[in-house]
Amino acid sequence: MASQDRLNAALIHVGENALLPQRSAPLLQVDGLSVSYGHQEVVTNIGFELGRGKSLALIGESGSGKSTIARAVLRLLPRAGQATGRIAFEGQDILQLSERRFRQLRGRAIGFVPQDPGNALNPVRTIGAQAMEAAALVDEPSKAIRKALVLETFAQVGLDNPQRVYDSYPHQLSGGMLQRVLIGLAVLPRPLLLIADEPTSALDVTIQKRILDLLSRLQQDLAISLLLITHDLAIAAERANSLVVLKDGVVQEAGGTAAVFSSPTSAYAKELHADVPALNPDRYRKLRDPGFRLLDADAGKAPKIELKGITKSFTVDGKLLTAVDGVSFSVPAGTTHALVGESGSGKTTTIRLLLGLDQPDSGDISVAGEKLNGRSHQSLRTAWRHLQLVYQNPFTSLDPTWKVEQLVREPLDRFDIGTRSERTERVREALSNVGLGEHLLSRKPQALSGGQRQRVAIARSLVLKPDVIVLDEPTSALDVSVQADIVEVLLSLQASLGLTYIFVSHDLALVRQLAHTVSVMQRGRIVEHGSVKDIFDTPLEPYTVSLLEAIPSGATGVSRLPPPQFRRITSQEKIA
Template sequence: MAPQDELTLDRPAAATTTGTLLRVRDLTVAYGHHQVVTGVSFELPRAGSLALIGESGSGKSTIARSLLRLLPEGGRARGVAEFDGQDVLSLPERRFRRLRGRRIGYVPQDPGSSLNPVRTIGAQAREAAALLDEPSAARRHERILETFAQVGLDDPRRVYDSYPHQLSGGMLQRVLIGLAVLPGPELLVADEPTSALDVTIQRRILDLLSRLRADLGIGLLLITHDLAIAAERADSLVVLKDGVVQDAGPTAEVFSSPGSDYTRRLHADVPALNPDRYRRLRDVGAQRLTGSAPKIDVHGVTKTFTVGGRALRAVDDVSFRVGAGTTHALVGESGSGKTTAIRLLLGLERADSGRIEVAGEEVTGGSHAALRSVRRHLQLVYQNPYTSLDPTWKVERLVREPLDRFRVGTRRERADRVREALDAVGLADELRGRKPAALSGGQRQRVAIARALVLRPDVIVLDEPTSALDVTVQAGIVEVLLSLQAELGLTYVFVSHDLALVRQLAHTVSVMRQGRIVESGPVESIFDSPREPYTRALIDSIPAGAQELS
């Protein structure tokens, strides 16, 4: 049996697996006069699991920080939050410090910003091990390695000696879970622990958390915006909106009889639960699949990089075609070659061999002038709306910049084109004078799409365009994209690790692994009858438990 298959971490002698572990009553949180959480109550039994669900700003992370006594300056929590019979809100900080980390563990959302980049994993693990009642440094080191093995890290000694940048996102998330469970807590608070991970890694992390619950009797408070994950992994749910509980109860009951319109809307917005939601809009593009010449033709493309003196083939004999007015998805885990393939398509990298054509024009091997001509008809929407827009520019200038660069039209014509583009993505004219900081995440991504549309391109490349957005905001963006495609005949190349979203949006798909395309074809046939074990593993990783409940 592998170490990670049998978890044997020491537990506090007083810990039991029955009764109530956490009881929250009438929790209210305010920053000054601004109340962000109002009258929230719930209970979590020992070794049980409860999910706090809601969009950004719903108050779910604020509740977690209140329980951990980590509210920022100016934040004040009132009410009762009993952990093992002790009200953690009223305990003196000196006494609560004995609970935080030891008996109440915390897994933050972003491992990239939660670990110190200039210190080794081992150095940071030693801080967590200092919470153990273990005087021997050698034994603490041994416990760290044991825990790393138990959370599924295959080479604990290498991980221990590594810096964060030397490990993948999935490995870093396992490190954070390992550091949280090392002292043997009774409660684990996991704040969006899988939001930035590939679907297969996401499933492994969720399986790990489930196994920790079963084998160690740890209670799990899961914070997520993904209703499908919550339904599959939590015994009970608390649905929040603007800091107020909209629905609460056992998972099956909340799904079968939602008590609020908000919960019903959340359910409708989850791709895994509603694969055919946009079928009418998709059918417009599907009708173009037969009989039309390809808008994009990628044939036999190869790209090799030299890393540390070794040749790494990032893209290996990749070929795919995209019909005009349709959506083609590239899917695969991190490192599969998706991003490199897109950079080659955009002319940001030069292929070693092969041919790429967009609307009959050669991308590979062309002159700078020829490539500039292609790029006018080939636009990109980046993954993160929070970093892809210049924070010092107003919306109007951000959207107009491509027109300025290509010297399109007069000043008045450019202003008209900007208004048309903003109107096409559903943004009010009054937002033209705002800077990105004054916009929501969904509004920022709509600005990015408007910026891509303003040149009236034939092809738009969408690089994980909704991965940083809540599911409800994501649903609005997807509807905008498909409506524009139906109306304007746009061609999309969609890069994503979210296979449930791919099924909703795309007409055809190519599955990439280690630089090669292992399977390609219509979305329905790939998802319903995958030929390759790798494709089946990807599809099986889509949360499915919620479908059985709905």
């Protein structure tokens, strides 16, 4: 057989699942599923059905049991995990199958897209070498044909140059490209079921929309059933036919998307609905009102923060890269100014310049009328007492070997502020301000939840009693329910202490809840600037419009894509 004919045959073979007739029996049926680790039951009596070509979302905060259920379906529970009940895939109870027999299903009939491509892909092997492992699941002996299948699939998931991706290492690709690679490898054998575990949680809102659109497109085109795991009710409402809401391993609510989303009956589902920023933009209006009044009252007064014509370039691979290009904005005292934009837009470089961690090539930076750029490290120490930073990830920003008391007290120790008893009192006051009790003082970070860790990080920034706090994506690693708690803490502190915030985010829905003014950054430049109302109600730049359109609306109906077109991949399809 000629190589082209063999490629066509292989493509037809892996596309056969897309042409299976629709039958009434569900593809996946879970009945009375419980999962235990030793004597501790973490998932209790779970039941749901997923039809062929349909989508179902498992929703809940961290620790609700979503990923545990997915691992049970994939038969990937840790050795200590014990699953009971029934998980029927195509009518066959997979919990009763031997590992050898189930291995024939995993990857071939049941695909998996993990949450973090950074951990899922081997950093020292090329994408192509790892892709060929997935291609081995296709019954095709020819290595050349398998490689052609990989390149075809990379093209189908929207990777513009499949051969370049194939030859690259993971660090040479963006987060969105890596997630597309994982999706491509999962759908390569044309599985009947695809399990996607928080596939967009680490991505910009625009990349998130593209990835979710891709999953919806593949689901329709290839007749794949999708089990989507997410903590975001708005995403689930847009992308799934049905929802299962979980809390502490127990189903709180289940049913069709429209019913659960529009009229939740359980208290927990109602809380999730209330916590989604896109659905409740004015939730914190009363807490933000003092800042809006200050905007009007301080018109013409000297701003708390002012950047004028800031520029910063770096040399990368012998080429000059302008990361920040003529950035200017000012922030009145007691208000929140947001910097928004996709990864690589220059947000982080801008705040590093503001904090004095890097020096600008040109321009001026001042806080409370005091110029910061061009000063020595020693002279900046005084400014840093009044200018603090809360990092993005609470799981990496706190020393895991220190107790909470040490973590919060360290800034006081470094600046030699107060007596020992006064420092202890300041630490307890800072913890109280963020809603944490003294019983946590002796705990280490691993004994805290994600929300508690971020509150500790905020308390650490407050203990010096600063005037300005820079918040670098402070909630992006947190569930929406925990995120809502952190936003309320930040706004309450601002209202009571008169703090000024610089808030860095790619999430415009969250920005609308938190900020008073906004600067939209693209490729190092500010393309639009104004009040929250102006930017959200009447955006002028196409880039800003694209960011706003990427916000999950929560509109039910599963997908805004055209009707499904079930087809086999053919070798004549263009590889970009």
